[in-house]
Amino acid sequence: MKLLDRILRAGEGKKLKALQGLVPHINLLEPNVHALGDDALRAKTAEFRGRLEQGEDLDDLLVEAFAVMREASIRVTGQRHFDSQLMGGAALHFGWVAEMKTGEGKTLASTLPAYLNGLGGKGVHLVTVNDYLARRDAETMGRIHRWLGLDVGLIIPGFKERPAEKRANYACDITHGTNNEFGFDYLRDNMAATLSDKVQRGHSFAIVDEVDSILIDEARTPLIISGRLADAAKLYYRFASVVRALTRDVHYEVEEDKRVVVPLEAGIEKVEETLGIDNLYDEVQQNLVHQLSVALKAKELYKRDKDYIIANGEVKIVDEFTGRVLEGRRWSEGIHQAVEAKEGVKIKEENQTLATITLQNYFRMYDKLAGMTGTAQTEAAELMNTYGLSVVPIPTNKPMIRVDQADLIYKGEDGKFGAVVDDIAEKYESGQPVLVGTISVEKSERLSRMLVKRGIEHEVLNAKQHTREAVVVAQAGRLHAVTVATNMAGRGVDIQLGGNPEGLARHDVLKEGHAPEVLVDDFELPEVRTEEFDAARTTALARYNQLLAEHEQRCSTDGDAVRTLGGLYVLGTERHDSRRIDNQLRGRSGRQGDPGESRFYLSLDDELMRLFATGALSWVMGRALPDDEAIEAKMVTKAIERAQTTVEQRNGEIRKNVLKYDEVMNEQRKVIYQRRDQILHGADLKAAAMEYLAEAVDALLETHCASVADDEWDLDGLAKEIKTFWPSDIGLDALDRCGSTDKMYDLIMADSSNYYEKREAELGDVVMRDVERQVMLRIIDQRWREHLDEMDYLQEGINLRAVGQKDPLTEWQREGFEMFGAMMKGIAQDFVKYVMHVQVVRNEAPAPVVQNVQQSSSDDAPTSGFSAAASAAAAAGDIAPELAAAAPAAPAKQQTIVKDEWSKTPRNAPCPCQSGKKFKQCHGATL
Missing domain, CATH: 1.10.3060.10 (Helical scaffold and wing domains of SecA)
Structure with a gap:
């Protein structure tokens, strides 16, 4: 049996060992491939495609293709794939989830299976969580693939959105894009009026970055394309005013952990009295029950600067997992309008669902699906049960030496934040960079105000400053850097000790006044360019390269100093309800064998503790401890773990429930979309x-x-x-x-x-x-x-x-x-x-005419x-x-038949009503 056959048949415990067995075969080819000239190396792509046409399969080419891709990467970017990245790339090719720790080079590893599968010509989709990462990867990693002769496309909002342009990007061998845009394009394709409006060409192979975030965390929220319905703004404003006068636990009860608000009898009576109606539940008034429900939810369950922010007079949703603003996304079922009414901003019209699909069912359409992330083991069972994906932990290239300190728990939030600021101040004075993770915009801004009072220079990275993200992250590992960030999960940008020279050089070039459009990668350049544009681009790139050399030297020196101080210090101000998110925050430190340190500061007022950790903590909360004294108790740590497990189980059940309900819609969707496709063809x-x-x-x-x-x-x-x-x-x-x-x-x-x-x-x-x-x-x-x-x-x-x-x-x-x-x-x-x-x-005439037909009875x-x-x-x-x-028109009025006028009409003559029928078959039959 061939080695590759053994890998595919291996059990879960043997997959890693089998992947390790591939590495020597790839390394053995490295000297021969290295000896090839550029043209000979590029010619390998055509050779591989020819062998596929002659009957070989992709597995047969894996070892050689990976060796060629590794050499091309060295020549184009200067980056050589580590052995661990070869293993990760092979795992992706076989349709598994490669669990690779932060900083291990997941993106570079993905170039290997992308190249191999791109040779087949069916299209490889590289899926990321946001536009920035998709564009970055299409530029940096795509440069290697283009050098080898593969076409690389990009699918993000605002980039070449005309159908012909999008279709060209989907026709590429490799297409980078975001999960939402891939899903929405699928829905739009199945609303297309003509074949020329469709852009996708099938679903062969997808490699999903941050696979746990996309396939697990975001799986609860379906993708929906909607259209506007009638405006009901006055009713939303009215109920927002009504519920302000209602008192919690008197007029309604709230179960925050279940996301439920239940109006009590006293509350219903007060609402009826305020509205001047007899019965809120009358059938004719049924919509008022829904209005009351969403108004109460908006009041109690949707918090400003946590679940949403107000920007430019609009309510914008904040992703609970990434801290980013979800542009263009709205809560459904009237929740968004109720929140808008609560905040007193202009309400947008309600929407009708035109097309919808869950991410679960979208990604299950792919013939082959793979993913990569730093944290997947906690969700391994769900990934297998839902998507058939095995999780394979890939060893780090260098041993992990980060020190994860024990949690410090404080009785109150004020004491916790005071201790956090003291700890930051100590690290700041020494020069050690600090990354502070918060779970909401509100908490990050509170901490920022406290740091300002202490005179500590810092950067804030949250949903309100996402456009500055690359610059902020680039500086997070520099000497004396303090970065306060809402939930670093899914950021996708490595924090390099000493700083990121590329990001710093680009920032300085733009600061000097060079236009950002001249710094784009070659594949994004406009097709028609002026001499002035080319001259400006040449000048900007020359300046960029000059600054890059300076920053590389400075960042290298500063990086050594930071390592001496202990590396990046990650400080969490609150536990997230998912262990994965906590691990992702910790994972920002200690990349590629660098030193690092992490610690979480908690308080018994934290939302997770307050909602879920009840029994064991009652004793602790009752102790007469000062607010500024840390609590160290095993029962508290266990309570935290139980709370996180409770939330993870609840969220898992919600996702299973969403999938079960969507299965019904999915089967129906398949029937409708298949019929539409047949018609368009x-x-x-x-x-x-x-x-x-x-x-x-x-x-x-x-x-x-x-x-x-x-x-x-x-x-x-x-x-x-x-x-x-x-x-x-x-x-x-x-x-x-x-x-x-x-x-x-x-x-x-x-x-x-x-x-x-x-x-x-x-x-x-x-x-x-x-x-x-x-x-x-x-x-x-x-x-x-x-x-x-x-x-x-x-x-x-x-x-x-x-x-x-x-x-x-x-x-x-x-x-x-x-x-x-x-x-x-x-x-x-x-x-x-x-x-x-x-x-x-x-x-x-060239213009077509649509005309309604008249009916006698319709x-x-x-x-x-x-x-x-x-x-x-x-x-x-x-x-x-x-x-x-055209459709049948409204029925035409019957002509009044006067017997004396029409009675002498010959029975075989045309009917006087001009129906085109014989008289005996038309009005003559009634005379």
Whole structure:
């Protein structure tokens, strides 16, 4: 058995040993590859691709491709992959999670499997948590891949957003981007009106950086594309005012750990009195119950400068895991509007869900998925159960020598922050750099004010200063540096002792007045450039290289001094509710064998302790200890661990619950999106049209002739409803003569088929197929949006089913299935009505014309929104030039028939009503 086969078949405990066995084979090739000239090294890419075409697979090329990539990296960036990075890269190629500690070079390790899999031409997606990292990696790591002849693309908001440009980036061998942008592009592709609007080309292989953050932490929040609905601002402002007058534990109760606020009877009575209504729960006033609920949640559960900030008159969400502002993101179900009303800022309109998917189900679409992070072991079970991902810990390149000090616990928060400032001051005086981690913007600003009073120079890195992030992080390891940061998880930027020379050089170049656009990487340069631009770029790069050399010397000297002082000191001011986040903060120190130190300062007022650590801490809290005296007790440490475990278990259950509920939507989504894709690719819908006709006839007979007794059949209603589906000649007498539902079915089907074939003959096969595709696409989109809304409403109240001893998930699955079936039935019926009534107009003029057809009776025909949508689509060029399709218009008023005027009309002559039918088949039948 080959070595690679053994690796793939190895159990969890043997994977690492197998990866270690690959390294000597790669190292053995290093002298030979090093001896190749640049052109010969680049030619290896074409050679590898040729071997793939001849039948070899990627595994066969791994050893050689990794050796070539390592040598290319040395020549382009000066960085050589460590053996540990070779192991990490191989783990990623095999579709595993490589757990590599902070500073071990995860990004450089990812270049190896990206190159190998990029050779296959199916596309590799390198997924990061933010735009800055995606752009940085596309520039720095992408430079190596481009040198070897691979195409590298970038997918981030604001960068080449036109469909043709995005499609070109997705067509690259390797595409860098953010998890949200990849997911949103998938949703937008499945809302596209034409193939030319789609940008993605499939989901072959994804390498996810900070995999625990993206696939675990963010998995609770689905990606949603929404559209605006009616404004209900006044109601939100009214309830924000109402709940201000309500008192906690008197009018309502709060369970913060469960994120629940429950109004009490006294509270409901006070709200009813304030609003001047008799009963808040009257059916007609049901929306008021929802308004009260979200207003109370906004008041008690959503905290300013922790969950959100106010910037430029807007409420902006702060990511609880990264401390970043989530631009463009809004809480759903009215929460965001309620928070806006609470803060007195302008309320944006409510939104309707147009498309949605969870990150869990998006990433499970990839044929092969891999990830890397510094902290994955605590989530190994969930990664395996949800994504089928094995976690493989990769040994560090050098031994870890960081010293993790014991936690210091204080009785109150004031005493804790006083001790924190004293500790910072001591380190600051000695010159040792300090990185302080806080869990909220509010806490970081409080600490900053205390440091200012002590005269300690420092930098603050939080959601309000994210644009300065690179500069702040670059300086965090310098002598005397003090950096206060909200939650460093996911920052993705290594803190180098002595400072980051590249970041400092760039900062100085920009400070001197050079334009930032001239410093971009080659692949981001504009296609058309002026001589002035090129001259400015040459000058700026020359100055950058000069400053870089100076900073490299200074940072090297300062780095040695910092190592002597003990390295970077990481100080946590509060435990996060996830052990991983604490470990990520600690992991900022001690990179690549550097010395380092970490310590957490806690207080019994901390949110985690207050909410979850109750029993064991009651005794400690009761002790008469001064606020400035540290508490050291094993029971406190254990209480912290229990609290974190409780939160992690709760969050894990929430994610499992989200996935279980989304599984229902995911299966439905697959059906709808697959159908849309078939239509965009020109599917022939004639067979579907005939099937839908048969279903429509069955439904008509089931509605009007369900009884066994024929005297209970509603033949008059049947005859009328048939005409809402197509202009039928079948009358009451013809139906009555059938005598059985089978014969009626044959009669109605024959009539519908004849009319369908007549239309097809009039329009021609090509136009008829195009009409069917245009109509079906728009009906699917309209019905799917309505279905998403209905499913949202269903989910809002589904948990109440538990009161009736019913399993909410089972009820969700059952009712969701029924609602989806009803939607599909509605799509079929709408399709028949539109296709049978649509008016097609051919014009000599270049602009297509959309015209509504008149119906004699179409009370039940769908008319809402379709004609306007078709008109807009035609004007935009989405409808073929020879075709314009529209829905049935509102029914035309019947002309008053005067018997004396029309009675002498010959029965075989055209009807005077200008219907195009013979008189005997039209109004003559009623005279």
